[in-house]
Amino acid sequence: MNIIIFGPPGAGKGTQSEFIVKKFNLFKLSTGDLLREEINKETSLGLKITSIVNSGSLVSDDIINSLIENIVSNQTYKNKIIFDGYPRNLPQAENLNKLLLKYDQRIDIVIRLKVSLNVIKKRITGRVICSKCGKTFNEFFNPPKDNEKCCKKEFLQKRDDDNVDVAIKRFETYENSTEPVLDFYKKMNLVKDVNGEIDIESIYSKINDYLSVIEG
Numbered sequence: 001m002n003i004i005i006f007g008p009p010g011a012g013k014g015t016q017s018e019f020i021v022k023k024f025n026l027f028k029l030s031t032g033d034l035l036r037e038e039i040n041k042e043t044s045l046g047l048k049i050t051s052i053v054n055s056g057s058l059v060s061d062d063i064i065n066s067l068i069e070n071i072v073s074n075q076t077y078k079n080k081i082i083f084d085g086y087p088r089n090l091p092q093a094e095n096l097n098k099l100l101l102k103y104d105q106r107i108d109i110v111i112r113l114k115v116s117l118n119v120i121k122k123r124i125t126g127r128v129i130c131s132k133c134g135k136t137f138n139e140f141f142n143p144p145k146d147n148e149k150c151c152k153k154e155f156l157q158k159r160d161d162d163n164v165d166v167a168i169k170r171f172e173t174y175e176n177s178t179e180p181v182l183d184f185y186k187k188m189n190l191v192k193d194v195n196g197e198i199d200i201e202s203i204y205s206k207i208n209d210y211l212s213v214i215e216g
C-alpha cells in the first residue's frame, strides 16, 4: 500500500504519519529528509544540493524527482511508502504517477486532513507554556485545570515564535499549491477527507478504518 497524506501546516500530519508508519510498517518519504540525507552523505548530488540551498534557491523538481526515484525503485520499500509533503505541485504528481507505473506500483489512497484556518490560528495563538514546569497547554482546546498545583495563570507564558501571520501565509500557500494536486487525485477517485479538527486518537481511528479496508 502506498499512501499520500495531505494537510496544511499545523494539521497534525506528522503525528498521524508516525501512527500509520508504525501500524502498517511503512517507509515515510519526506523530501526534506531525503535532501538532508543526501547533503550529509556528501555525494556529488549532495554537494550540488548544498550549494543550491546555500545560495538561497529552491531545489529543482528534477533533483527532487531523482531522489524520489531512488526510493520508489528500491525493492525494500515496494508498496510500503507514505508520501508526506510530496507531491507539492501538479508536475510532481504527474512525475510520481509515471515513476510508480515504471516500477509496477500505484497510489492506493490519498488522505486529506481537513483543518480550517480558524482552528489553526487558535492552535497557535492559544498555545501557552508553564514557566515553572514546562508543560504546554492551549487556552482554547486544552486549558490547565483550575485545581492544578503548578500551572497557574500567573506562570503561563506565550511563546514568541508563534507567529500567526506566518501561519496564514503558509496555509494559503498550501491551499493554492495543493488544489491542482488534489484535483488530479480526485479524478482517480483516491482522495478521502478526514476531519482534522477532532482529537488525535479519533482522527487516527478514521484513517485506520480507511487503510484497513485497503490492506484487507
Ligand SMILES: [Zn+2]
Binding pocket: 130, 131, 132, 133, 134, 135, 150, 151, 152, 155
Ligand atoms: Zn506547571
